[in-house]
Amino acid sequence: MKFIADFHIHSKYSHATSKFMDLVSLSTWGQLKGIGVMGTGDFTHPLWQQELKTQLQEVEPGLFELKPEYQKTITSQVYDSCRVNALSPHRFMLSSEVSTVFKRNGRCYRTHSIILAPSFQAVDAITKELEKIGNIKSDGRPILGCDVVDIVKIVLNASEQCMIIPAHIWTPWYGLLGSKSGFNSVHEAFGDLTQHIYAVEKGLSSNFLMNAQLSELDRFAILCNSDAHSLQNLGREANLLDTDLSYAGIISALRKNDKNELLAGIEFFPERGKYYGDGHRACGVYLTPEQTVACNGICPVCHKPVTIGVLNRVNQLADRTVEQAEKFASKRYRVVPLFDIVAQELKQADTSQKVQKMYHQILQQVGPEFYVLLKASTQQIAQASTPGIAQAIAKIRSGDIVISPGYDGVYGQVQF
Ligand SMILES: [Zn+2]
Ligand SMILES: [Zn+2]
Known part of the structure; x- marks a missing residue:
């Protein structure tokens, strides 16, 4: 099974x-x-x-x-x-x-x-x-x-x-x-x-x-x-x-x-993920591995x-x-996660009522979240939500998204 x-x-x-x-x-x-x-x-x-x-x-x-x-x-x-x-x-x-x-x-x-x-x-x-x-x-x-x-x-x-x-x-x-x-x-x-x-x-x-x-x-x-x-x-x-x-x-x-x-x-x-890159959360410093080498692993703000x-x-x-x-x-x-997609498309916090309502509306009309994310047709998703949400899911499936990486406990952010 x-x-x-x-x-x-x-x-x-x-x-x-x-x-x-x-x-x-x-x-x-x-x-x-x-x-x-x-x-x-x-x-x-x-x-x-x-x-x-x-x-x-x-x-x-x-x-x-x-x-x-x-x-x-x-x-x-x-x-x-x-x-x-x-x-x-x-x-x-x-x-x-x-x-x-x-x-x-x-x-x-x-x-x-x-x-x-x-x-x-x-x-x-x-x-x-x-x-x-x-x-x-x-x-x-x-x-x-x-x-x-x-x-x-x-x-x-x-x-x-x-x-x-x-x-x-x-x-x-x-x-x-x-x-x-x-x-x-x-x-x-x-x-x-x-x-x-x-x-x-x-x-x-x-x-x-x-x-x-x-x-x-x-x-x-x-x-x-x-x-x-x-x-x-x-x-x-x-x-x-x-x-x-x-x-x-x-x-x-x-x-x-x-x-x-x-x-x-x-x-x-x-x-x-919140530990992908190097850096310091408190100092707002994100570094790539190459940048970390360039500064000898020392934070340019706090020098630790x-x-x-x-x-x-x-x-x-x-x-x-x-x-x-x-x-x-x-x-x-x-x-x-579907909550993140809906929140970003509606430009609201994922805890907001509008986002919660839309999330549940999609599930109710289309099916469980994994079915929505992996299998459902974009047309079906668009009918249950908005064309923007359907398009975002299509882009994620093909990996066509831009992400600012996470570091030192800060989650990375996606742009569709
Ligand atoms: Zn653990
Ligand atoms: Zn620092």
Whole structure:
């Protein structure tokens, strides 16, 4: 079965997340967006774990849906055009993210890892071990003072069917290969245990082509996930799969990194990511990697070292040129979230009533957001919205857009 999957999201129990990130809303928005399989996020958090156990039921091995009594409350909020059916279901997969902060050989490393689990039994086993290491109650994404290698051991000990996936590997802070507190290779981080790592998450500020510049990454499935902290951001990046609808089917596709099963990634334009370029947010300074070299990595405004972004970091670690990388890059679709497109066309904030109304009007008349962005005819979109919105979507599909790049925590801006 073909479906779109987003394995990395957060619940209302993670820091700086929307209070609306509960299971009923996630299920509603999963359908509006057109996401077939969505991570639950935060399964190590005791209160969230309780909600998962109370509100979800297993439908296929390792995949869950809301119990009927909870589903009842969402049907009225999902338009007929977006509602799931036997051919396009909506499922949850047990997932979580942990942050590890640790010293190795006198250096400090900070990394984030996504964990996928096949059952509540595995979730319980992982939680029990992590509880011994640090506080898992204060944050849905707990911060643990242990080596990332210990997390791999705990997770695989809980179940061989679990997966551990380094998250947003390129972000300067918390990325496994990040410029500030990361390693220079996946193998440097995991050593002999690298054989148990089958996938990495590329994060919003890099694309497949950039990842293909490192031959070391060839053997890993490169995943696109949203890391959403709000309903609106669900699926801003996602994966297109064609597998059995089961935990084992999905995991097997990731492990084999089989292009007939892990069909494509649906990715952000990396320039829009907030760590793409180099610079200083507070100083309003954006630099290309060449400009950073020219000023010796020192900010011309405050004279402190600039934050080295993802493009520069990829260049540092790459062993292939962009041209050489082309044939190794996975198949991808590039998208800009529909809220952003509508907001820009209507020249209003994405939170404004006008934008919200137009967004929902399009979904109601055309279908789930991914269908609108990837498949619907521009004529159909124009009828449901404006010719400008339809034209913007057509331009994004062909990559015919201009972007001023993001840097040091500032998102890049698109012009259609
Ligand atoms: Zn993270
Ligand atoms: Zn500065």
